[in-house]
Amino acid sequence: MELCARKDVPVEQTWDLSLIFAEEQQMWEALDRLKAEVKAFAERYAGQLNSAEQIVRCLDDQEKLLPEISRIWQYSGLAVETDYTDNKLRERDEKVSDELTRLHTEMAFVDSEILLAPAGELEAAVKLAKGCRVYLQDLLAKKAHMLSPETEKVLTALGRSLGVPYDVYNTMKLADISFDSFTVDGKEYPLGYSLFEDDYEYEANTELRRKAFRGFYDKLKQYENTTAAAYNACVTQEKTMAELRGFSDVFESLLFEQKVTREMYDRQIDVITERLAPHMRRYARLLQKKHGLDRMTFADLKLPLDPEYDPRVTIEESHRYVREGLSILGEDYVEMVDRAYRERWIDFAKNVGKSTGGFCSGLYRQNSFILLNWNDRMADVFTVAHELGHAGQSMYSDAAQSFYDDDPSMYLIEAPSTMNELLLADHLAKSSADKRFRRWVLSSLVSNTYYHNFVTHLREAWYQREVYRIIDEGGSVNAEILNELFRKNLELFWGDAVEIPEGAERTWMRQPHYYMGLYPYTYSAGLTVATQAMLRIRKEGAPAVADWKRFLASGGSLPPLEMARLAGVDVGTDGPLNATVDYIGSLIDEICELTAELDGIRL
Numbered sequence: 001m002e003l004c005a006r007k008d009v010p011v012e013q014t015w016d017l018s019l020i021f022a023e024e025q026q027m028w029e030a031l032d033r034l035k036a037e038v039k040a041f042a043e044r045y046a047g048q049l050n051s052a053e054q055i056v057r058c059l060d061d062q063e064k065l066l067p068e069i070s071r072i073w074q075y076s077g078l079a080v081e082t083d084y085t086d087n088k089l090r091e092r093d094e095k096v097s098d099e100l101t102r103l104h105t106e107m108a109f110v111d112s113e114i115l116l117a118p119a120g121e122l123e124a125a126v127k128l129a130k131g132c133r134v135y136l137q138d139l140l141a142k143k144a145h146m147l148s149p150e151t152e153k154v155l156t157a158l159g160r161s162l163g164v165p166y167d168v169y170n171t172m173k174l175a176d177i178s179f180d181s182f183t184v185d186g187k188e189y190p191l192g193y194s195l196f197e198d199d200y201e202y203e204a205n206t207e208l209r210r211k212a213f214r215g216f217y218d219k220l221k222q223y224e225n226t227t228a229a230a231y232n233a234c235v236t237q238e239k240t241m242a243e244l245r246g247f248s249d250v251f252e253s254l255l256f257e258q259k260v261t262r263e264m265y266d267r268q269i270d271v272i273t274e275r276l277a278p279h280m281r282r283y284a285r286l287l288q289k290k291h292g293l294d295r296m297t298f299a300d301l302k303l304p305l306d307p308e309y310d311p312r313v314t315i316e317e318s319h320r321y322v323r324e325g326l327s328i329l330g331e332d333y334v335e336m337v338d339r340a341y342r343e344r345w346i347d348f349a350k351n352v353g354k355s356t357g358g359f360c361s362g363l364y365r366q367n368s369f370i371l372l373n374w375n376d377r378m379a380d381v382f383t384v385a386h387e388l389g390h391a392g393q394s395m396y397s398d399a400a401q402s403f404y405d406d407d408p409s410m411y412l413i414e415a416p417s418t419m420n421e422l423l424l425a426d427h428l429a430k431s432s433a434d435k436r437f438r439r440w441v442l443s444s445l446v447s448n449t450y451y452h453n454f455v456t457h458l459r460e461a462w463y464q465r466e467v468y469r470i471i472d473e474g475g476s477v478n479a480e481i482l483n484e485l486f487r488k489n490l491e492l493f494w495g496d497a498v499e500i501p502e503g504a505e506r507t508w509m510r511q512p513h514y515y516m517g518l519y520p521y522t523y524s525a526g527l528t529v530a531t532q533a534m535l536r537i538r539k540e541g542a543p544a545v546a547d548w549k550r551f552l553a554s555g556g557s558l559p560p561l562e563m564a565r566l567a568g569v570d571v572g573t574d575g576p577l578n579a580t581v582d583y584i585g586s587l588i589d590e591i592c593e594l595t596a597e598l599d600g601i602r603l
């Protein structure tokens, strides 16, 4: 299963970027138009933002320019995501990014000048504002942390350079690193990032799985110092910015934008680490017993409980599953699912140089684009449902909110997506009376949905918090320190239920999220809200669905605490978190019972 080149991928498995611009030429023309518009905008408003009316008019005019910037940025950037080995596309994207950064720099006066306006005018502007009200309020809250207009301009101009650590990481991972093939029983197997993460980690053949693990982590070792240096540059930079902007520490600085308290952040990490561990260790022991493994290692954790049962699925079939699974959300939602398949919003293909994992990128008041690596597995259907959850959020939020208020706080970003995974599982579990199938669905929830968000990303969150603690105290990190921290992290959670083999400590090298601030912990926060809202939908039906749609439509107009309350979930307490851990425990209980019944295996 050698990966093919991008050009050899069947077109129906690719996304259709011509939905943004029919031809590349049109993007360049749009960029030229935009440059003229931004110039006119700056001439009109620079030095003029001293009255409430002018401020609101300026922000409303800016709102018309921003979606176009985003369209151009996505057209160029998304193309690179599907082929990092294509230097032409990368050069083009460099050029486009430079141009767009210049435009942002030209507009940087807006925020700085608004903050210099007389206090009375600012108050009046907030009252007068419609689409830009929350934006203005946020800006005022930021005021204490803003630097002089000149400095802000310099920082905006340096924006691309400040992003270099992440570029280095991605280039190492997607362009430079190349894995050696390995041999099992005389047969040679190729190895690659996506092959390892999407295939070998789930492989039922223990020798094959563990050898792939060995080859993968040994190769990572050759890049650990470069990767650590890039990461250290990133977190050091964040610390510097936190200091410059007068935050008490780097956590306060990073949580500020999310509108999340330190208490909400810490609770997520601490409660899950402590309360979920016993359940997951039990699940690991069940896996070990079911597969008759001599020892249970970190390399075995992604094993499906019942691999022979893992149903193979075609892309076409995935459409039907997702459609049916999400139909509880209503006709408009199903119509969006149909459009996503019909209009090719989704890039399913697997090819050399393509970004790993999956993501969804929405165009304001248009469609979304979804990237994934399709492997014919039921788990991929969950990925499609997940990414369509982001698209669904955009659809409701775009319709109801201004461009400024479109995106929810990072804290809740993964709620709509994980909700869809839960709904799909619920639908599948109900669709058959077969016990083996039921166990397969429940164990998919535990081993994919909850494992991913409550274990993988939460371990990352725990580790990340330790890194920032070091940085906050004026220290720095290198590969040795990061390896040590990650090993401690894994050992703390898995205890004696799971052995952590040499190499697993380099797992920190696999995650791009570390370059995006306090992102990892939000996966479990979103899923906590989704789980509680799903249990409500299961119990109450239509009224809970309506609340969920209000939640989706509120976009970024409310802070996460209030937004979650729209869905009937109070994240101001540890109630939803404890209830969600209990729910995961109940899933594992049932999986154990079913396994006793089906296979006579008891823990």
Ligand SMILES: [Zn+2]
Residues within 6 Å of the ligand: 386, 387, 390, 414, 417
């Ligand atoms: Zn997501």
